[in-house]
Amino acid sequence: MTATFADAFGGLPKLAWRAPGRINVIGEHTDYNDGFVLPAAISYGVTASVAPRTDGLLRIASAQIGGDPAVVPLDVLAPGIVRGGAAYAAGVVWEMKRRGLPVAGVDIHLDGNVPQGAGLSSSAALEVAVATALDELWGLAQDPLTLVRIAQAAENDFVGMPCGIMDQSAAMLSRAGHALFLDTRDMATRQVPFDLTAYGLEIIVIDTRAPHRLVDGEYARRRRSCAKACDILGVSALRDIGIDDLARAFAVLDPVTSRRVRHVVTENERVLTAIGLLDAGEDPRAIGPLLTASHHSLRTDYEVTVPELDTAVEAALAAGAHGARMVGGGFGGSVIALVDTGQRDRLAQVVTATAERRRLAEPALFPVVAADGAHAVDVPAASGASAGTGRAGE
CATH class of the missing domain: 3.30.70.890 (GHMP kinase, C-terminal domain)
Known part of the structure; x- marks a missing residue:
């Protein structure tokens, strides 16, 4: 995690959060109909490592995609500006900004092992990992359900995929050994033995x-x-x-x-x-x-x-x-x-x-197996290196 962050950005992350993919035990295509779903998080997931910047730039890199980071000034961030997998992370920042939260320049590095294209919701894992990491980095103190809605809005309104709210909820709220009963009308949840x-x-x-x-x-x-x-x-x-x-x-x-x-x-x-x-x-x-x-x-x-x-x-x-x-x-x-x-x-x-x-x-x-939802993960102390110095192109 840290080595690839350093390769992309020339420093170390400040902190990192990991969010899981999910299976849906039962309840398909019911979430956008105010219905009931029963997903469970899995051990495969996405880790978002982040570090602050001082120049108003958003930079996003991925261990799986490689290449140069996507770079965009926050003041021009809008749907269509960022393409590919980076758009899901950029959408979280955009939605936080749209809600009037105090966003700032940031480096985001993504590293995941959710099988792509398998229907295990790698996109929601990415969004929730980024949302939780930025919530801690910027001291936003948003409650878990608000972060779920931020992640969903990133996919709906920034990426343009009209998904329901089940995947982000599972990535955020699941607990090991349980499936998550979610009533998508009132967002009431309950852990069900699994x-x-x-x-x-x-x-x-x-x-x-x-x-x-x-x-x-x-x-x-x-x-x-x-x-x-x-x-x-x-x-x-x-x-x-x-x-x-x-x-x-x-x-x-x-x-x-x-x-x-x-x-x-x-x-x-x-x-x-x-x-x-x-x-x-x-x-x-x-x-x-x-x-x-x-x-x-x-x-x-x-x-x-x-x-x-x-x-x-x-x-x-x-x-x-x-x-x-x-x-x-x-x-x-x-x-x-x-x-x-x-x-x-x-x-x-x-x-x-x-x-x-x-x-x-x-x-x-x-x-x-049924795993835990989003959680912080350790990063090494940033001795000897500085991340997010604020110099574009470093």
């Missing part, structure tokens, strides 16, 4: 290596479809539609919009059922069928899966998984499978062979 090892279980992520296809446009299209349904049905959000209301929805909405509504409504019910089982201390194997039902709904009603995702779920179930489903926005990315400890090799064998037989990319499989 210590799978005690039951001889683990979650395996299957990164299908399928590139996200038209994800930005399709994601926005799904959101518009939900908003259209709300207008016609006379509700503020699909959260207000229950199972008993689906018949009326199908009577007044076109078939495609009706299916979108059905997914959101039934997915909310699956989240609540899963939480009830986990809260009651039931064997987590009991939530497996809910995971699989979620995937079927995402495939048939919400239409956000691709052959790689469907194949991975099918193969995981054939290999003995208790449940499996796609995670993330869809159109590529990853599947999670709930399996007995010790079945990882069998799962990998079946999933890989099935993908090869269907001439799909070879997937990558790795276990994840």
